[in-house]
Amino acid sequence: MSGLNLDRPTGILRPGWSATVDDYAIAGGWTRRGEALVVADAAGGVYAFNGKSGASAWARQETHEGGVLAMAIHPDGTAFATAGQDGRVLLWDVAKDQAQQAIDVGTAWVDNLAWSPDGQWLAASCARQVRTYGADGREAWRSDDHPSTISAIAWSPAGELATACYGQVAFFDASTGEPRQKLQWKGSLVSMVLSPDGDVVACGSQDNSVHFWRRSTEQDSMMSGYSGKPSALAFDDAGTLLATGGGERVTVWSFQGGGPEGTLPGVLDLHVEPVTTLAFARRTLRLVSGGRDGAVVVWSLRSDGEGDPIGAAVVRDVVAELHWRPDGRALAALDAQGGVTVWRVR
Amino acid sequence: MNIPSKVPVSILTGFLGSGKTTLLNRILSEEHGKRIAVIENEFGEVGIDQGLVIDADEEIFEMSNGCICCTVRGDLIRVLGNLMKRRDKFDYVLVETTGLADPGPVAQTFFMDDEIREEFSLDGIVTLVDAAHIEQQLGRSDESTEQVAFADVLVLNKTDLVDDEALDRLEARLREMNRMAQVVRSERADVPVDTVLNLDAFNLDEVLERRPTFLEPEYPFEWTGVYALDPGRFELSLADGPDPAMSLVVVPDQGTDDAALRESAESCVRQYAEPAQPIDPGEEIPVGTHVNLRLDSPGRKSFFLDVDTPVRLGLYAQHTAEEFDLQLKNAEGATIRQEVERTWVAQHEHDDEVGSIAIETDGDLDPIRLNAWLGELLRERGVDIFRMKGFISLAGESQRYVFQGVHMLFDSQPDRPWGDSPRRNQLVFIGRNLDEQSMRQGFEACLV
Numbered sequence: 001m002s003g004l005n006l007d008r009p010t011g012i013l014r015p016g017w018s019a020t021v022d023d024y025a026i027a028g029g030w031t032r033r034g035e036a037l038v039v040a041d042a043a044g045g046v047y048a049f050n051g052k053s054g055a056s057a058w059a060r061q062e063t064h065e066g067g068v069l070a071m072a073i074h075p076d077g078t079a080f081a082t083a084g085q086d087g088r089v090l091l092w093d094v095a096k097d098q099a100q101q102a103i104d105v106g107t108a109w110v111d112n113l114a115w116s117p118d119g120q121w122l123a124a125s126c127a128r129q130v131r132t133y134g135a136d137g138r139e140a141w142r143s144d145d146h147p148s149t150i151s152a153i154a155w156s157p158a159g160e161l162a163t164a165c166y167g168q169v170a171f172f173d174a175s176t177g178e179p180r181q182k183l184q185w186k187g188s189l190v191s192m193v194l195s196p197d198g199d200v201v202a203c204g205s206q207d208n209s210v211h212f213w214r215r216s217t218e219q220d221s222m223m224s225g226y227s228g229k230p231s232a233l234a235f236d237d238a239g240t241l242l243a244t245g246g247g248e249r250v251t252v253w254s255f256q257g258g259g260p261e262g263t264l265p266g267v268l269d270l271h272v273e274p275v276t277t278l279a280f281a282r283r284t285l286r287l288v289s290g291g292r293d294g295a296v297v298v299w300s301l302r303s304d305g306e307g308d309p310i311g312a313a314v315v316r317d318v319v320a321e322l323h324w325r326p327d328g329r330a331l332a333a334l335d336a337q338g339g340v341t342v343w344r345v346r
Numbered sequence: 347m348n349i350p351s352k353v354p355v356s357i358l359t360g361f362l363g364s365g366k367t368t369l370l371n372r373i374l375s376e377e378h379g380k381r382i383a384v385i386e387n388e389f390g391e392v393g394i395d396q397g398l399v400i401d402a403d404e405e406i407f408e409m410s411n412g413c414i415c416c417t418v419r420g421d422l423i424r425v426l427g428n429l430m431k432r433r434d435k436f437d438y439v440l441v442e443t444t445g446l447a448d449p450g451p452v453a454q455t456f457f458m459d460d461e462i463r464e465e466f467s468l469d470g471i472v473t474l475v476d477a478a479h480i481e482q483q484l485g486r487s488d489e490s491t492e493q494v495a496f497a498d499v500l501v502l503n504k505t506d507l508v509d510d511e512a513l514d515r516l517e518a519r520l521r522e523m524n525r526m527a528q529v530v531r532s533e534r535a536d537v538p539v540d541t542v543l544n545l546d547a548f549n550l551d552e553v554l555e556r557r558p559t560f561l562e563p564e565y566p567f568e569w570t571g572v573y574a575l576d577p578g579r580f581e582l583s584l585a586d587g588p589d590p591a592m593s594l595v596v597v598p599d600q601g602t603d604d605a606a607l608r609e610s611a612e613s614c615v616r617q618y619a620e621p622a623q624p625i626d627p628g629e630e631i632p633v634g635t636h637v638n639l640r641l642d643s644p645g646r647k648s649f650f651l652d653v654d655t656p657v658r659l660g661l662y663a664q665h666t667a668e669e670f671d672l673q674l675k676n677a678e679g680a681t682i683r684q685e686v687e688r689t690w691v692a693q694h695e696h697d698d699e700v701g702s703i704a705i706e707t708d709g710d711l712d713p714i715r716l717n718a719w720l721g722e723l724l725r726e727r728g729v730d731i732f733r734m735k736g737f738i739s740l741a742g743e744s745q746r747y748v749f750q751g752v753h754m755l756f757d758s759q760p761d762r763p764w765g766d767s768p769r770r771n772q773l774v775f776i777g778r779n780l781d782e783q784s785m786r787q788g789f790e791a792c793l794v
Contacts, residue, residue, distance in 0.1 A: 022433075023433045024431040024432065026431060042431040042433070043432065043434075067428075067431075067432060085428075107401075108401070109428070148403070149420065166405060166407050186410050187407075187409060187410045188407035188409075188418075188420050206409070206418065206423075206459075207409040207410060209410075274460070338433070
């Protein structure tokens, strides 16, 4: 289905290993040095694979009734959390096939999970509320009800929690939950990413635009012209480039100089169906994009946002998530058929 | 990659107390073999027995451009987006709205969001109406009017609380507002499940099959009789009837097949638009003229027709022959039977602001002109046009085009080939304060 005619991975991508899980592979991540890849599926299965061979380390079914919605790997890389339609969060040790702790968050779906960068707090959103927990699973604080269901959460490097929903982005103090800042805009914000320095908040909006604010000045801008809603967003580690999905093209905005306001973005055009996920490899301008077409494309970008494809592969169905191994020498793709595909990266 | 079939979705609307939850439970118990997901926005009057029930807050998302037609239901996008990820997908999704919901954003969600559109198809909008209270509700709230206007099926519920005459009156009023919908009566939402599910209601063929007359144009006359007459003087005799006068056009050389009747009907519409010439009892009726027979004197009244050469006359009368016991007699006083008679869908008084307009014409449409006309119509009146459905014949296309829309959004797709069947256009608009004449003219100007 892809515009790329690929029987096997090309460019910098080399065959690695592959495995399958029972249902739509909805979320995953690498452990500390890539010793293991953990994956959760839409039916509620959680799996750990040996990072080098792909052999199954352990698997557990029916962890969340109704299915898993989110997963977050702890920054130390040895633990992770899952959240699901059952209104619960489970805390896991990567080495063990049984959840160490279960947290009842609410009666509604728990859609979003995120660990603070220092690993001290876990945030989980459930309907209009966000709650934070210590690493021991004890609740730290909970927010007031937001005006609508929270669609995305993220931590800033300064230890604040950001939430996005219809009409606003709000910031809360990590330890007390005190509201710090509210950025408003009338639109349905479907995705959110913070720049590594925490100053820029970028959100994809239902009306096929990307809206962003600079927190220091509260100035905001809107980038429109997308052919679909930008649900995939990624900043590189240096905060130079913001890659955005939304339609078949990847649009890359450069924050170099006075940009991106008044500049033209880089446009990466190879997918034939909408882009679903984007990820930068650590400390590089190397981006990977995945789409509904099942194509996975690695791009080498320049600081102006333009770039070229340097590797590509195809999986069986819609690409759900892409994860670079922390050292950038392997790449994992999760797909809608439950496929888990890992390539070595030259 | 496999091409997944779309999961049908039905929307259940209706005021609190109209019986939505009763109907939901009925569907779930009768369709227990299927995987049905129910998305609920309020606590029902009774609990839901089975099936996967997802409570979601009704979240209306407007867009920054302020266009109401771009307003969608955020909760549905989120919930449906996740449901479609399961491999053992659902067979059916039911969305129950709150009593005060505007059905627009719910329906628009299935047009506006690409991912939802790819995985789900809107099967139909089912509106439950509490027969005992709807009249008051229609007077007081825009929401209940819109729920009626958007419906593919109107379930007239709690009929045991209202007498038959009132029900007939209510049904006529609802049909007037929404000629596209099928009306089903029930006592405790006990309607057959197949009247509300798998309607494929956005498929016009189905609609036509169910209600073949819904596209019939309305005429200012109700009845036509065709008489074959030899030369002579004829008496048209009428008894007392419901009105003190009756309009009539007598068409010469009238054919007896349906096409000929329709053709004359069209020309009579133009005649009827002209001022009528009043005719008193005892006077002669001119042929080919819009006349108004005065019937205010008591007892039978006679009017006369003079025929020079053998001819078939078509009488296009404002009321049916039955209503005035209309009879045509020759000079000897013998009653002459009409060769053919037929009735027409009569125009009604439009009490409600919300109503339906049906346009039906033969011939091909110029796609460029049609686009321009429709574009302008929807830009200017999209807010007031709730639903539209139809199929059209585009010049140079061998296939029929089906289209449907909600407010400003519309979808058009090639359908089956025309083959030998006559190429025609059929369209229905349901909306508020629509100007039928200008819409009809605008559409006809798009014909090649």
